[in-house]
Amino acid sequence: MELVNAIEQSAVGALVRESLWVYPTLLTLHGVGLALLVGISCAVDVRILGFASDVPLRPMARFLPVMYLGFWLNALSGLGLLCAEASKMLRDPVFFVKMACILAGTGAIVRLNTLVFRPQDARLDRDTFHGSARALALASLAAWTLAIVTGRLTAYGFFR
Amino acid sequence: MKQTMEAVSVWLSSTALSEYIIDHRWIFPGCEIFHFVGMAMLVGFALTLDLRMLGVAKNMSIVPLHRMLAFGLVGFGITAVTGLGFVVAAPSQYLPNGVFWFKMLFLALAGLNIGVFYTSGIYQAVETLGPGEDAPAGAKLVGFFSLFLWAGVLFWGRMLAFLGIAF
Numbered sequence: 001m002e003l004v005n006a007i008e009q010s011a012v013g014a015l016v017r018e019s020l021w022v023y024p025t026l027l028t029l030h031g032v033g034l035a036l037l038v039g040i041s042c043a044v045d046v047r048i049l050g051f052a053s054d055v056p057l058r059p060m061a062r063f064l065p066v067m068y069l070g071f072w073l074n075a076l077s078g079l080g081l082l083c084a085e086a087s088k089m090l091r092d093p094v095f096f097v098k099m100a101c102i103l104a105g106t107g108a109i110v111r112l113n114t115l116v117f118r119p120q121d122a123r124l125d126r127d128t129f130h131g132s133a134r135a136l137a138l139a140s141l142a143a144w145t146l147a148i149v150t151g152r153l154t155a156y157g158f159f160r
Numbered sequence: 161m162k163q164t165m166e167a168v169s170v171w172l173s174s175t176a177l178s179e180y181i182i183d184h185r186w187i188f189p190g191c192e193i194f195h196f197v198g199m200a201m202l203v204g205f206a207l208t209l210d211l212r213m214l215g216v217a218k219n220m221s222i223v224p225l226h227r228m229l230a231f232g233l234v235g236f237g238i239t240a241v242t243g244l245g246f247v248v249a250a251p252s253q254y255l256p257n258g259v260f261w262f263k264m265l266f267l268a269l270a271g272l273n274i275g276v277f278y279t280s281g282i283y284q285a286v287e288t289l290g291p292g293e294d295a296p297a298g299a300k301l302v303g304f305f306s307l308f309l310w311a312g313v314l315f316w317g318r319m320l321a322f323l324g325i326a327f
Contacts, residue, residue: 024322031314034196039204043228055224059291062217063208145197152193 007086016084023084029077036070038144041109045137048116048129061117071106092160098150105143108136162256169251181249188249191242198242201235203310210303213286213295222289259323263316270309277302 007013016022040063047055082089089095116133129137153159172178181187209225211217247254254260277283282298289295295303 024319028315028318031196031199031318032311035200035203035207035310035314038200039207042201042204042231043208046228046231052224052228055228056220056291059217059220062219063211066207066211066216144200148196148200149193152189152196155192156189158189 004086004090007083007090010083012080013083013086016080023081026077026080030074030081033070033073033077034148037067037074038070038148040064040067040070041105041140041144044109044112045141048112048133048137049141050128050134053128057116064113064117067109088157088160089154092154092157094150094153094159098147098154101143101147101150105140105147108140108143112136112140165255166252169255172248172251172255175248178248178251181245187245191245191249194238195242195246198235198238199314202232202239203235203314205229205232205235206306206310210306213299213303214307215294215300218294219291221291222286222295226287254320257320259316259319263313263320266309266312266316270306270313273302273305273309 016026043063044057044060044067046052047057047060112133115136116129181191205228208217209222209229212220212222212225277299280298282296282302286295286299
């Protein structure tokens with residue numbers, strides 16, 4: 001727990017906590033990043049799961065950089081928020097469930113990226129997907145949803 | 161104005177629905193969870209069409225992207241219902257709070273932007289765009305305003321707890 005206190009007392013932690021604007025700005029960025037990451041991931045996922053199967057998937061790859069921008073926006077803003085509230089978050093089991101969900105969701109989209117979005121692969125132009133692509137799409141939808149659920153719950157500390 | 165809002169808040173928080181939500185302590189956090197899920201759907205799907213009109217992923221045609229907006233509409237429904245839940249449960253945190261009305265203003269402007277998109281002929285102009293075709297300037301403007309206004313709605317929403325009266 002010494003490490004937790006050290007993080008919270010660090011310069012970054014103190015800045016985020018004490019400045020009037022830094023904390024709310026990070027929270028806003030965390031929300032914007034969430035919309036980019038989960039929104040675009042969700043669009044790709046539902047397409048792979050068979051909705052709107054006449055939407056060509058290949059050009060959707062252009063949206064993926066925006067999705068990854070959302071990921072990094074949230075990784076950085078989340079790190080800042082974590083520094084400010086290290087003792088609250090790192091003692092909350094719900095926070096670690098959220099981290100596990102993000103790990104799973106990220107793994108799923110990265111794997112989908114190599115499995116589906118290979119430019120030379122003719123499967124990209126297919127209307128329907130089966131097997132692991134569908135499983136990964138479902139997994140990422142579930143992981144992001146649960147990450148949002150647990151993320152909101154960390155504000156309440158029900159299980160701390 | 162503020163006094164009127166405070167009076168409305170007092171009345172609203174005395175209603176049975178308000179008391180029900182407060183008495184069941186999982187409903188408010190539950191609404192928050194769904195508010196975020198709905199927000200991701202609404203903003204996520206709206207921004208794919210906005211970005212396409214602005215020139216990202218230009219080799220997609222508009223029609224299928226536009227059809228996927230149905231998910232965004234579901235997202236809006238979720239945020240509207242859960243958002244109403246917040247206001248009914250804790251009206252004094254919202255109605256007398258200027259930041260809340262800024263959020264509502266941006267929401268109204270986003271709605272107006274959508275109205276312009278469909279009634280000014282811009283939608284008809286982009287509807288037929290195939291892969292690789294550039295959207296007209298008017299459509300780009302609508303796409304830009306949409307991104308800006310939804311980001312603003314998010315900003316004011318998050319600011320509710322920090323500016324004006326705090327939770």
